[in-house]
Amino acid sequence: MQRTVFASNNAGKVAEVAELLRPTGHTVIPQSEYLVPEAEETGLTFVENALIKARNACHHTSLPAIADDSGLEVDALQGEPGIYSSRYAGEHGDDAANNSLLLGELAGVADAGRTARFRCVMVYLRHAEDPAPLICQGVWEGRILEAPRGAGGFGYDPVFWVPQEGCSAAELPPETKNRLSHRGQALRALLAALGNG
Ligand SMILES: O=c1nc[nH]c2c1ncn2[C@H]1C[C@H](O)[C@@H](COP(=O)(O)OP(=O)(O)OP(=O)(O)O)O1
């Protein structure tokens, strides 16, 4: 896995993936370093959107690419915001607005009904026309808090309760989040599939 582009503009993902790869000796180069233009996420599944992003990065760099498409599935909202997690409140990537909309939608829902999970699909494309991409997934179960807690992480981390640690995802040390998270699971599976596990 030499000179692989990471097809994401999310600084939180970039930092987590860099940390996960550090002990393996692999590095990935964020697509911003190649000035890759943002791809439109027009797919109806995490898999399709991850492929769109990876293919776009391959196309613009002529290098292999890894992409991550991820989101939060809330049971009381029939799986929403799901693939639309980043655009939930309208503007792409407005974490504060997304979190407050989510808490508003769940107002009055008791603790037992606030189950949710993060899902991550990671794909690896050897080149833009790669007909056999590697596709791996990870899932992280938790619950939605009634108010944000913690300052670490990104996205929905402050409102995501991690039962086995007794804190929010934004209160976890980065290495603990990477050990448990949907992203950590998916990337470890991808590395194993690449023969570098
Ligand atoms: O570990 C996580 N902790 C908190 N929130 C998270 C996590 N993982 C995904 N999420 C949320 C953030 C965003 O609202 C959506 C991902 O959207 P998604 O399109 O995959 O990523 P993005 O637009 O931020 O960056 P990019 O597409 O350039 O990779 O799910």
Ligand SMILES: [Mg+2]
């Ligand atoms: Mg996105």
